[in-house]
Amino acid sequence: MDTSLDDLDHDYAASIADRAMRAMAEQRIPPTPTNFAVWFQYFAGSHDDLRNAIDLLIDHNRPFDARINQDLFETYVAPQVSAVVVDTSERLHELMGTAKDFLATAIADNHSQIQAISDVAGQGQAGVDPKALVAQLMNELARAASRATRLEAGFAEKTRELDVIRDSLSKSEQRARTDTLTGLANRRALDEFLRKAQTTAEWGEPLSVLLLDIDHFKTFNDNFGHGVGDQVLRLMAKVLREKVREQDLSARYGGEELIAVLPDTDLAACTEIAERIRRAIAEAKITRRSTGEVLPGITVSIGVARYRVGETVTDLIERCDRALYLAKGGGRNRVVTENELDRAEAAG
Template structure:
């Protein structure tokens, strides 16, 4: 176990040192990239980085992004590094506790040795015949005391280092579950949350509803006003939805212009009320282009709601919410359809 802790600690530190040496920021993607490289968990990535080092090519942020997209940006690698990070966070806590305890013991020992050294010096002055022998013992005690003081300093440095690494890991974990554009939870966080909440609902005989949200004609909006403006609209819609959810509600970006809202302890009727409130708030918001103040009109939302049923799995719950979303589009968009409504056949044929 100790060897595993030391290895995790060493790899994490080496990854941070490599980042610093390259002059790159300690972002979640960069740390993930270098952790995989230093730990030799991704052979092709390490080979590419070493090839660059051997040719003297600088590892710029642009090059780091290329390496990430080529060798890391897939679910298996992300799951692996995330698991490694979680494991290290747990072990770092154990190491920090051990360091603190060792520091206390070391400090006590140093104080005791200091008193012993003083006593020996006094004895030597009172008994000259044993002065030579005591002088040798005093030197040994003083040397041990100095070594302990050095150990105390090293332990203090290690404790600070572990605290820094733990804070870095917490930041990494938060970023790994957050959509960078909108600031809401990402698809990975959604997948984890929906499984957890469905299990909780089952165990507690509690209602659970899922709302899938799609911005109507968003591709058309993007094509007309540009992708930067489209990104601003995505952020605005996310903020307006975030303002309407509360408590244990979980808002995530599901993909592209789609969002998902997990509503624990929420019935179908209450989910419909919330969805309609969000739909109305977004649909009545007049959008203007920032730089030109040009009127861009507004965007509307189509929303599908599924409420947990007796035999549901995560997959069937999502599928039913998705069918309701397409039914909302089939009905003309800018509306809410739940699995309590009659869903017309062929709803999924509607284009987004």
């Protein structure tokens, strides 16, 4: 059974939260919402597979790096979101059943009204007093109007419920595609976007990617704490989002690596955008929120590559990644393209 804070009393939940935070500190795991969700579930004991996976990693002295943390969340915690989908499905099924009943009632009432009016017409032909016929007809029409009003109110209520469900689904889908720390697209959204962009690029349209990594980020975290590190990462994400176009996708690739996918953009244009990003970050002033202290500047290294028809998306990103690490090896705070990478690899 899944465990949530609502299922536990306050003291028990607080003790689990405390154990989770202490364990994360011991393993040097950033206290992000997704990481906390993983370790809260671990100590709550509600997920045997998650417990076994973490115990195995600890037994083998595996470091809990960004990729492992993300994999643990996506494999064992994120699927719980499916409960929202199941609940929504059940609510939709109930609404559809109600709508079906409303329609059946409306059809039956319509048949009854037609039959009643036909009976009145038959009585008219039989010489019944016209005043009585008019009164009877008015009564049938009033009953029909009353039934129609009730049906209309019922449909209006269900329409409002449907709007709530639609809004809930939209928000759930958005959360499922967004990285909680940076607000950028997550790996799921990135993979979907890349697949679509690759299809277009196969027809000859240019497609370029830039991959950036914060220089000396581990040292920065060690000196100023993961909370300030998260603030810096959000700043990087903000700059990235502002420097690319609306039709581009900026995403968190993993850890302190961010990525931007630029359809209909050649290598030169992508390199120019990468340079704007690099300069904007290098010129940014970072202030500790709690004290107002101005912190040392942050720089990024960026690799840029263009899609080659026939290759896989993995090939493209790997080439971009090699260019990124060439930038780091060349002194950091610089942009390196696949052209420079080709020349460096050819030179040996």
